[in-house]
Structures are given as C-alpha cells and as structure tokens.
Amino acid sequence: MVKRNHKYQSGEGAQYMTRKAAMRKLQLSMQDFRRLCILKGIYPREPKHRVIAQRGSTDIKILFHKKDITFLLHEPIVWTLRERKIFNRRIAHARAKGNNLLKNVRMANYPEIKLDHIVKERFPTFMDAIKELDDCMTLLFLFSTFPATKVITRDLTSLARRLTIEFMHYVIAAKALRKVFVSIKGYYFQADIKGELVTWIVPHYFPFQPQRKEYVDFKIMRSFADFFVVMAGFVNFRLYNTLNLVYPPTFSVSLDSKNSQTNEDTFVSERIAALNMDLLRSDSGTVDEEDEAIDLQLLEGDKDSDQARKIQEEALSLNKLKTLFKGLKFFINREVPREPLVFIIRCFGGRVSWDRNLFVGATFDETDETITHQIIDRPSLSQQYISRDYVQPQWIFDSVNQRKLLPTNKYFVGAVLPPHLSPFHNDSIYVPPEEASLQEGNEFEKQDREDGISDDEDDNTDQHRLEEETARKQVQLDYALEKAFREENSEVYTSSDKAEDKSKKDEEHSGEEDTKRKEKKKKMAVVSGKIFKENPKEQKQLTKQEEALRAKMVKSRHKKLYRKMMDKQKKATKEANLLKEKRQQIDKQKRLAQTEKRKTERKNILAK
Template identity: 55%
Template sequence: MVSKKKKKYSSGEGAQFMTRKAALKKLQLSLKDFRRICILKGIYPREPRNRKRAQKGAGGIKTLYHTKDIKFLLHEPIIWKLRDLKVYQQKIRRARSMREYGKMRKYFRDYPEINIDHIVKERYPTFVDALRDLDDCLTLCFLFSTFPSLKRVPRDQSLLCRRLTVEFMHAVIVAKALRKVFISVKGYYYQAELEGQTITWIVPHHFSFQPQSKDEVDFKIMSTFVEFYIMMLGFVNFKLFNSLNLVYPPKLTAGFSSDSEKDLVDEQAYVSERIAAMNLSLAKVAGANEVEEVPEIDIFDTGDNDPQKLEEAKQEAEKVKILKTLFKGLRFFLNREVPREPLVFIIRCFGGEVSWDRDHFVGATFDESDESIAYQIVDRPSMDKQYLSRYYVQPQWVFDSVNARTLLPINKYLMGAVLPPHLSPFIDKTKDQVYIPPEQRALNDPEYKPPGDDESDEEVEEASDEDKEEQSEPDSDDNAEEALTKQYQAEVAQDSASDDDSDDGDDSVDPEKKKIAKEKKKNMAVKTGVPHKEHPYQKEIEDKQAFRLREKLVRKKHRNLYKSMKAGQEKRKQEIWLLRKKRRLHDEKAKEEKKAEKRKQKMKALDAASA
C-alpha cells in the first residue's frame, strides 16, 4: 500500500502561524475591525523561530499570528456586533443619500452598542490579575485625561478618563498605598502597593496642549486601547471602593460630567476642578467600620529558614508603617507658583492637610493666616510677608522626604537655596551593572564621602602626606620581625650544638642513627626565605585564558544568545563609563566656577580695602 505524501508546511511552524492577510480572509473582517478586536482581546503578532518556515517559504517580513489565536477569535460575539455596525452604517449612508431623514434618525436611535464587560472578566479572572496589569492602563488613562477634544479622540472618552483617574487617586489616598514618587522630564512617577501588587504609573505635566501638524501618532489605535482600559479601570475602582467601605460612584465636582460645556473648553477651569476634587474627603458606606490596619507579619515555616530575610521583611514592614503617617497632623499651604495636583495627592496620601489661596483657585480649606500651618511650599527666591510659626520650603522637600521615608532636615530646601540632586528611588538592587551617583552612594553608605566634597579632598591630601611620611621612615615592624627570626635561629643552633655534645658523650648510640638525626635537625632548622618575583599581570593573563576556554564550551545553539549577553554587558559598561565621565566633567566645571567666584569676592574685598 502506497502511503500518501505529506504536504509541505502542513505541520510544525508552517501550520502554527498565519499571516495577517490570511487571518482577515478567515475572519471576514476589514483591517480596521481586525485591529480593534485584537486590541480588545489582547492578541498580538508573534515572532517565530524560523521565519521562512512560518511564512511557508515566502520571503520578506510579514506580520504573523498564532493560528490558535485566530481560531479563538472565530467564536467572539463582538465580531457579529461589528458586522451589525457595518450593516447599520450602510443603511445610514443610503438613507442620507436618498434624503430619508426619518429613517436615518431611526437607524441612529437603534444603533447597536458594543459591550466589552465579558472581555475584562475573560482576560482578568481575579482582581489581583487586573492589578498586576494596571501600569499601562493608568499611564494611558492619565495621558488621555489631559487631552482636549481631538479629531480622533471622542469627547466622552477624555471626560471618563478624568473621572476614573481621580477616583483611583482617591482610593490610593484612603488606602495610604503610595510608596515612591519621582519627578522627571516625562512627568511624575508614582508607585503604589495595593493587595500586595506594586503598581507604577506616570502622570504627565499639565502644559497647554499644542496640536502637531504631522500625524506622527495614531490616535485611533490609542483610543481603542483606552476603550478597553476605561472598562477595566471602572471595575478596579468599584472593587477598591467597596474594599475601603466607600460609596461608589463618589460625588465629584461638576467638571467631570459632560453637561458642563465650560470645562471642555477652559483648561484652567478643568485643572482647578480636578484638584478641588482631590482635596475633598469621600463619603463612607453607612454603618461601615474604619479600614483595619495591616496586622503584624506572620512568620511561616518556609523551605529556607533564613533569619536575615525575615528580619529584613520585618524592618520593611515597620518602615512602611511609619511612612503611612509621615505627614499626619501637619498642615501645608501651597503658593500659587507650585504644582498643586502632585503635592495635594502626595501630602493627603500620608495623612497631611493641604490648602491654597481661595481667591485664585477653588477647593481651599483654610487661609494663609492660619497659625496651625506647619510648612508653606514656595518656589521663589524670597517673600515679603513671612510667619515665624512655619517653615518655608521648596516642593522638592516633599518628594525627597517621601522617598527617604522620614522628614528630612529643611536646611538644604529653604527659599532660594541651591537644591540637592533629586535622586530616583526606582533602583533595582539586584542589578550589578548600574551607575550609582555619588549622592546615592552617600545615602547607602554613611561612611562614603562624595569626591566633590572639599572636606573629603583635604582629608585625602592629609592621608597621602601621612603615607609619604610612613614610607620615608624605616619600617620598625619589619626590623622587629627580622630580629625575632635571627634570635630563634640562634636558639635552634645552640640547642643543636648541646645535642651534639650530649651525643658525643653517649657511646652506646649507633653512629648511623646519629648521622640521620643530625640531617633531620638541619632540615628542620628555620632558613631565611628567598623572595620570588612574580609577573604583575601573570594571574590576569591566566584567568583570561581560562575564561576563553570556558567560552569555547558553550553549545552552538546557545552561542548567539551568549554573544548578545556579552554585547549587552559591554554596552552597559560603556554607558556607566560615559555617565561617570559626564559627572566628573560637571564636578570639575562646578569647582572651577566656585574658585572663580571666590577670586572675584577676594578682588572686591581688596578693592574695597584699598579705597
């Protein structure tokens, strides 16, 4: 019996992958609808091991999808909704062309809506799964919340993003879940911890929106992502508010409803309304108790009973407990020139109270003349009217205090002072090839002193002078060691001589044995060591040769991966070297400027004295 010949590319990678054109043909969708359904369902192109086999022998580079993913989409009910939408669009177009406006209004009234609730439940079966994937969702929603009405971004979408992001920030405030903050060129980085999951997101700076002339960003695709993220964030907010015993949806200000047309046009009014909402306490569920504090850490019997890890976990829990009440009982007043939204959010997260000038912005809770204000945040060189009962600090003090988990001394953050570097708290301690600035090293190691410090430079010079003096003086320890060695050798020689005399007097001992005993004693005597001069780079050369031999043992299939790893290491080394060089040049320039300033002051003093 002749066996049937197996068709090429019917198994293996040829059958596992499908091109985008084949997927569109199978699903009978347009490219626009296919992109939308893939974004909503979380299906993305894949990279095959062997592209030629996956493309069934075709050349070039094509967009490939897993065949199982495309078959999975065949049973999605949204596809039928998309087809219904297409039918209604054709009916509306026909009614408009025929000028049947009554029918057109009817079609608009019965226009089908797409509901994606089931997709959120399908992609995130548990609440923890949704929290784990919340980083991109928050970043994109905060970005869209700053947009005005754009051509490809629906007006309601931006309004919904504004409301949902403020609700999430309220949940973080009540849960006291904020852990780290950082200011960068991109915006404000925040990191919160909810249900044991670490969530990091970026909030952009509030600048006036300037539309670009070129369409470099596809807002349509981004809007499709936001369509799914809005639904997801709504579910997350509902669950968070219920767990915190808060009423959902909260009653926010008028700026978050589409009825107010003023807020859609006036950006300043929107920002004021948003921050006013941040400064208000939310209503709790009637009869609900306060949210319980996190209990002390339980010690479970794990596989590796490492007491050091348990101790570190306990210390971390204590630090977090202190951090939650960092600003408790303190009142802050914000000047009009400082960024209000991040400061209000951060201070309220750690138990503080905030206010500002009620004549300029809405939502103020107390006046500037209130004597209970502990800190006033200012960003100007001086102020005419100052109160003795409070400290005047710059905004960076709040951010650095949160990252340090304690109220830092205000000496370096006073009005008009040159601020210290704002260090990023997002440092991965497990990575070894990371550039650590001198200020970060000084924080990690109290004994370390930055190279730019004048006192440390003087100490280094003094230490080098002492080393020179020690080198010029004779080494007393070496002399003492040599004297002890000589004394020991003399004692051994004396003992051997006395033994020889006693052996001569004893005739009963065999002369052969005497001879062997004398040789043994000679071998046991301490001799002066002969210094062996080693090649200074011999060990390094041998290590390199041994490393090259070990590299040759890497298997052929892993060789490319190993090469890419080594290239990555070299690239990181180069980046670290470049950053150190930049820092060194910066420090040298600052030192020269400082010296020039001192010279100018001396010349002015001499001119004044001579005059």
Template identity: 45%
Template sequence: MGSRVLCPACPGLSGCCGSRCPRGGSTVGCYSPSCLTLITTTRRLCILKGIYPHEPKHKKKVNKGSTAPRTFYLLKDIKFLLHEPIVNKFREYKVFVRKLRKAYGKSEWSTVDRLKDNKPTYKLDHIVKERYPTFVDALRDLDDALSMCFLFSTFPRTGKCHVQTIQLCRRLAVEFLNYVIASRSLRKVFLSIKGIYYQAEVLGQPVTWITPYTFAHDHPTDVDYRVMATFTEFYTTLLGFVNFRLYQSLNLLYPPKIDGQADVELKPAEGKEYAMDSESYLEKLSALSSSLARVVAPTHEEEVELDEFPVEGETAEQMDARKKEQEALEKHKKLFEGLRFFLNREVPREPLAFVIRCFGGQVSWDKSLCIGATYDVSDPSITHQIVDRPQVQQQVVGRYYLQPQWVFDSVNAKLCLPVADYFPGVLLPPHLSPFVTEQEGDYIPPEKLKLLAMQRGEEPGDANEESEEEEEEEEEDSNDKEEEEEEDESEKEEEMKLKKLEEQKTQSNKALPVTVTAGKLRLEDKQRLEQEQQSEEKRLAIMMMKKREKYLYKKIMFGKKRKVREANKLAAKRKAHDAAVKEKKKSKKAQRA
C-alpha cells in the same frame, strides 16, 4: 499548520473579496475596499483580545521575496477570532453606520433620531474576564491602562477623540488617585521630561504609571488615534473592574462619595461658582482634598498589636529584618502626618496635593484657584507653604517657604529633608531617580551617598560644610604664609648650601668604618600567599574551559571592565565639575573682598 504566519488582510473572516485576494500560508497583500475594511476590523479585534503580531524567522520567504514592511499574525490566533461573539456586533455597527449615512444624505431626521436611539452597543466584560482570570493578573497589567487613561484625560475636547471617552478616562483616573490616597500605597515619585512617574504598591503588586504635565496639547499628525482609542476602550473597562474591587477591599463606597463632614466643609455655593451641577461632583472628587465615605463608619479604637508568628523556614534574623522593614514602611506612610501645606497658584496643584495627601498631610490652596480649598493662606496652623518664585514679599513667622521639589525628594528619601536647600531662589540639588538601584561597581553620585548616610541617621551635610569652611580658611592662611615664607626661603637655601659643603669636607677626611648588621627574619604574608594561590587557580580554571565557555567568560569580563571604566569616567567628570565650582566660588569671594 497551526503556527503558519498570515497577514491580517485575509484572515478567513466573512467579507473577503474572493478571487481577487491572494491565498496561501503567507498572504501578504490585498487592497480591495472590502479587505481594507476587514483589516481595520481584524486589527481592532486583535487589540481587544490581546493578540500580538508575530515576527517570522524567515520574513523574506514568508513575504514571497518582498522586503516591504508587513504585519504578520499566527494563523491559529486569527482563527481564534472567529469564535468571538463581538464580531456580530461589529457587523451590526457597520450596517448602522451605513443606514445613518444614508438617512443624513436624504435629510430624514426622524429616521436619524430613531437610528441613534437604537444604536447597537456591546460590552467587553467577557474579554476582560477571559484575559485576566485572577485579580492579581489584572493588577500586573495595570501600568499601560493607567498611563493611557491619564493621557486621554488630559486631551482637549476636539474632534480627535470622543468627549465621552475623555470624561470617562478622567473619572476613572480620579477614582484610582483617591484609592491610592485612602490606602496610602504610593511609594515613589519622579519628575522627568516626559511626565511624572508614580509607583504604588497595590495589594502587594508594584504598579507604575506616568501622567503628562498639564500643558496645552498640539496633536501630532503621525499618530493613529483610532488605534489608541481601541486600546483605551479596553483599558477603561479593565480599570472600572479594578477600581470597584479596590474600593471594596477598603470598605469604601463605589461610585466614590465624599465623606459627609468633608462635604459640609465644601459649601454648595462654592460648587455653583466653579462648576455646573453635572460637573461639581467630579470636580470635588478631583480636588483630592477630602476623605471618602465608607460603607460602615470607622470606629476609633486603640490599635491592637497582633501576634507575629515566624514563617516556616525563616530564621530569627530574617524575622527581625522583616519587622524593621515593616516599621520603616509604616513610618514612610506617615511622613507628612501633622503637617499643613498651602500651595501657591504658580505650582502644579494636582500632583502636589496627591503626593501630600498620600503621606498623611493636609493641603489647601487659594479658593479662586480651584474648588476644594479647606483653609485660607492666613491660617496660622500652616507649617509649609509651597512657592515657585525667586522671592516672597510677605512672609509669616513660623512657616517654611519651600520649592515644590522638596515634597518629591522627601518622599523618595523616606524622610523630611533639610529645608535649607529648598528655600525660594536657592539653586536646587539634583532630583535623583528612585527607580535606579546601584549595583557593585556602579558610579554613585555624592548626593546619593549623602542621602544614604542621612537614612542611616548620620548628618553628613553639616560635616561636609564644616570641612569645606575649614579647607577655605586653611587655604587663606596658607596663602598669607606663603608670601612670608618666600622671602625666608632664599636665605635658608644659601645657608643649606654652605652646610652641605662643610659636611662633604668632613666626610672626605674621615675613614669609612666597616660595620656588620644583623639580618632580619622575613615573615611570610599569608594573605598575599592566599591571593596568589587563588589567582593561580583562577588562571588554571580559565585554561580548562571549553572554547564557547571561554568566549562567554571573556564577554562577561569585558562588560564588567567597561562598567568600571564608565564609572571612573563619571567620577572624573564630577571631580572636574566640583573643582570648577570651587574655583568659581573663590573668584567671587576674591572680587567681594
């Protein structure tokens, strides 16, 4: 009985309509007003408690022959909700709404104010502790929480969502971004059509989330915002716990405060210009341009090299590999250290400021754009200026003007890429996903091969350019030579014909000599014999397989062959594309000439 399947229409909670509601292990339909209200409450409880719908094996049988779409839960899960203390708070809130509606109808404003002051509240702390017994469990389930909070933080203040929820999501999202900056735990960034994907390594656990682009929202009508709000209600509680624990691990104050020296640089007059007093704190924090205050001020001491002890069962090679990986990680964390960036007003400020600060760089922007600018565009110490225009009117000597993609590509490549491919107006190279790991037999694009060569310390770009130039020069020389050779070919052909006729005459006159040639010792190819033996053993092993094993083996081999075919197809497409681009360049060069 513990695994029976039930529709949430009548889970056994109080409030059911009684005789009109169908009973049984496969209850599927009850549409009385009391039960419809109960469905909403039960669904909300299931979301908060982490109870997921169950798909029965025989859906039609459980649904009493009906094929209508229904949501099913296990009976033991629904009974588990009966012992949840928050159910009583939901009942109190339902009574509160009924009384408030009645007071509004009678225009009893004093009663309305009294009811609002005594509005029933509840906390989800005990549910968070129940669902995530350890902190690592909470980190593993943080992806959805971050994505939902970042989504809600971009919503406009309309009637679809509560303003307090939007503000809370924004505050928690900004707090998490500041933690990632302080810990330098960002690892990957990818710009997609859905949004910007980030991956950070938080206390050894990879956390991936997506943030939407800052465009105007057009709320779709086919989305249930009440369900999303219920998820967000739980996720904000979870993220509050996680942020507090993460800030403690870095000895940072929580709620976060801007470092005293950095706060002096952000003048109080600036805060009044851009935001109200109630909002200036969050605006300064969301600028992501200043460091956070710590519980104990850090002392500047020399870095002490810690002794390293090998892990039990670890070889010397594994230890060296781990050490090299750690050194590469430390180098990656300091990718932009010593560089000063300035963001033009046309580029997305928050993603770029977040990524640059995560890797040790300093960043600023125009004061009229946003609060938190630390230096002006005329600062001579600026090394890189991020622009997104085809041309820059006034350029400063000693400063690189680059498109925004250079920042994200450099982070994914774990090195500062050559700037020539990212100048304003230049056709950008493809933005490769860092979340794709190629396996044996997969198609690897030439750009990825070039990037891997650069990571190994090679310089394939210059060699490729030189080889292309040499090929073009050789083709031009060959075209000139072909015209000259065509004239000489006709004369040479006639001479060759005459020589052949003379040779045939002389050979016919001479008698064919009888010669005996010594035989050659044919050596056995050991490698070929070994391959033949292996293929024969493989064929015999396939013959000895059972029918089921042979079927699975054929499916595996079919999948591998299909993978190879797809890789070859992509390689052929790329070859055709490169040939077309080359022809286009030639035609343009010919037109100029």
C-alpha cells in the same frame, strides 16, 4: 501508498498567516481588524524562518499565528463590527436622501460593543488585572488631560478623569504610595497594591496641541482607551470593596458639570478639590491599624534570624512612611503644581490647602498659624511667618523617597536645590555620589538603631562624647605640664627620688629578661601570617581565564542564553563607565568655573 508531503503544508509554512489573509478570512476592514486585535490582545509574531513562513516570499510581511485568527472567528464582537458596517451604509443612504428622521433613528439603534466578557477572558483572576494596571493607568491619566476632539469624545475623557480620581482616592485611603519622581515626561508614581508594584506616569499639565496623523494615530489610542476604561471600572470596584469604601464615590464638586466640560481650568481645579476630601466608609476604619500592630508583634518574637530582622525593619520603615506627614499642615502657593503635591501629601497623612479666592476646595487660609510648611516656587516672598518653614516642592518628593523628613535648610526659598535622584534604579551598577552619601547616612542610622541608640538619645550621646573628649584633653594637658615642670626643676631632685629611679631601673631590667624568655617561647609557637598583596593585573588575567573556562562548561543548548547574559552585563558596565566619565567632566567644569570666579573676585578686590 505513501502519503506525499506538499510544500508549505506543514511546519512554519502552515503555522503563520499574513494580515491580508486574516482580514479576508474574518471579512473585516483594516480599521476593524486592528481594533479587534487590540481588544483581544493579539499581536503579530516574528517567525524563525521568515521565507518559509511567508511561503517562499522574500518581502517583509506582517504575520499572525493561524491559531490566533481561528480564535477570533468565535468572537461575538466580529458580528457587532459587521452590523456596524451595515448601519454605516444605511445611515449614509439616509443622509444622501435627506431623510434626517430615518438617519436619527438608525443612529439611535447603532450597535454598541460590549467588552465585559473580554476583560474576564483576558484577566481570569483579580491579581492578573492588577499586574496589567501600569499601562491602563498611564493611558487613562494621559486621556484625562485631553480636551474633546473628533476622535476622542467628551464622554471618554470625562470617564477617564473620573476613573483616575477614583484610583487616586483608593491609593490615598490605602496609603499604598511608595515612590515618586519628577521627570521631563511627567510625574512617576509607584504604589503597592495587594503586593504588586504598580507604576504609572501623570503627564505635566500643558495646553493641548493637535498632532498630525503621521506622528500620533488617535484612533489606535482610542481602541486601547475603550478597553482600559472598562478594565479600570472593574478594578476600582473591587479595590473599593476591599477597603469597605462606598462605590461609586460621591464628591463635593461635580466633575460632570457643563461648566467644567467647557472650561479646562475650572475642571482641573474641581478635580484637585475632589482629591482633598475623605470618602464615605461602611465601617469605622480601624481594622487595618489593628492588623498592622498584630503583624509587628509577631515579627518581634523572632529576632535571631536575619530574614525576620530584615522583614521587621522593612515593616517599621513602611509604618513610618505611611504616617510621614501626619500632624503637618501644608499651604501651596498659586505658582506650584497642586495635583501631584495634594495627592502625595494626602497619601502620607498630611493636610493641605491653597488660596480659596483662586481655586475651589480650600480647607484653611494662609493666615492660619497652625500651618507647618508652605510650598513656594519663587525666588523671594514679601511676607513670611516665623512659625512655618518655607520650602520648595522638591522637598516633598525627596522626603518620600528617603522615607524621612529631610532637613529643610537645603530647600529654602531661592536656594540651589540638591540633585533630584531617581528611586527606580536599585539594580544599576552606577551609583551617583550624592546617593552614595545618602546611603552611607542611612547605614549609620541603622547601626545606631542596632546598638540601641534611638533618635531621642542622639542628643545625650553627643553630649557624652563631648564630655569624654574634654576629659581626655584635660588629662593630656596635666601630663604635659607636669613633664615641663620636672624638666625645669631637674636639679632639685632629692636623693630619695634618685633611689626610687634606681629601683625602677632594676624592675625594668628584670622585666626585660622576662620578655626575652617569652619571645623564645613564642618562636616555638604558631605565628600569625602576614598580609599578602595581590597583583591586580594577575588577578584580572586569572578572572578572564576563569570566565573562559566557565563559558566552555556551559551546555550547548544554554550557550545562546549565556552569551546574552554576558552581553547585557558588558553593556551595563559600559553605560556605568560612560556615566562616571560624564560626571567627572561635569565636576571638572564646575571646578574650573569656581576658579575663574575666584580669580575675577580677586581682580575686582585688587582694582578697588
């Protein structure tokens, strides 16, 4: 007897399940099902043939893999969610009867969801957790700025704040920060943690405005935050142990005090004060420095290979970056956002302080004469010290991205700042002209370093160049004077001079014969070819033909991937061309504005 294949019992029809069917199978409400999927990392799938997956239905439905739903059946959290449903019904029953004692007892015994096993299940190794640390830290930094609301409780926000401060302290202790950028969204930071680049965003500190549910659903965000809080606790504990730091760290100011919970301004000042202190260590802290020195010595042994040279250059630039602000003291004015600047300066070995009368945690006063830089964000300042540089906050960010202390003359008080370039677009086709000029400057510095010219020898080399140029000009001047003198006194030449001229002419004649003989020999030898100039139109046509032939040679199973790659490349070139055109228009408008300004100035001068 032949087995009959029923419709939708195999293939895509049997692989997918709608959200409604999944909720019915798990016996959960919409809210609990959504929360369970967020915690377990299960998300809807897009089938190849939607009609078959939906068993003939043409409507667009949310589909899940059947394997994922059967995987959720064995999760202990499902039982906890069902118990919570029962407890909610019992608490509502006690509230309806007016029995407050029974209601409080049932609320005290309310079942808690434990997420430790889910963190271990989703991240089997420590490196897997670090790879997913971007979203975790971005969300926790966002929640750390929220006040207490009905959905987002004070316990969650205070825990998020503590975990973010602990993470920032690790980055400071490990000197792991690599790139910084300021945008409309907030402050972008990138750190190198155990060889993995972790990028997160710290939002600008603004007063909290309540959002409508249609725009932001805080219940969904709360589910993500509950999971990321547990994950960040595990990660921070492991990171602190790698540096032999005491965990949990103790801060000089209390982050969980009642005053900080009620007043947001006091909490922000206490959080920044906690960043401006060193943590307790269980060792002397000299192991990392010794390891770095050993690595550099090993790299110095093999200088011939290009790869070793690149690694050595990267290691040297990293060592310079880690001690970029070492030995410098910064004072931050009250109008400057302190938290990102304190974090950046401390990451690179600098010391920082602010006005102790306004905020807690200051380490030195403004009158301290050992201060090297004062960060100010106002057009003018009444009292200034000669011993320090007054710069705008952008100088800190640009110096970190360029990995060197930039000249402060472009960042003085009231000066028009240069464009703040993003360090996160290394693979893009379009390069702004300002960044191109900076890259050229860095290439010249590398060339000088390869030639053996260090930073200390720059002044000596400049002096030698000036001396050589002055000597060359002196020789040219002497020659011109001698020629002019001979032309004026041509009649005074003696007969001996004429004889000398005749002998010189004979020598020149013999020299001409020798050159003729050499030219005849050269005709018999191999002659170097001339440069052939290619026609750009012909070259473009040839490249198009080559691309068409290359596309024909691609296998049929790889053609879709090849088309995607080519479309991506075309899209990137199109965006680059649009950016170039936009830049040209901006430069044109600037030139027109400058010409109009000059015309008005001339008219005003003529009128006067």
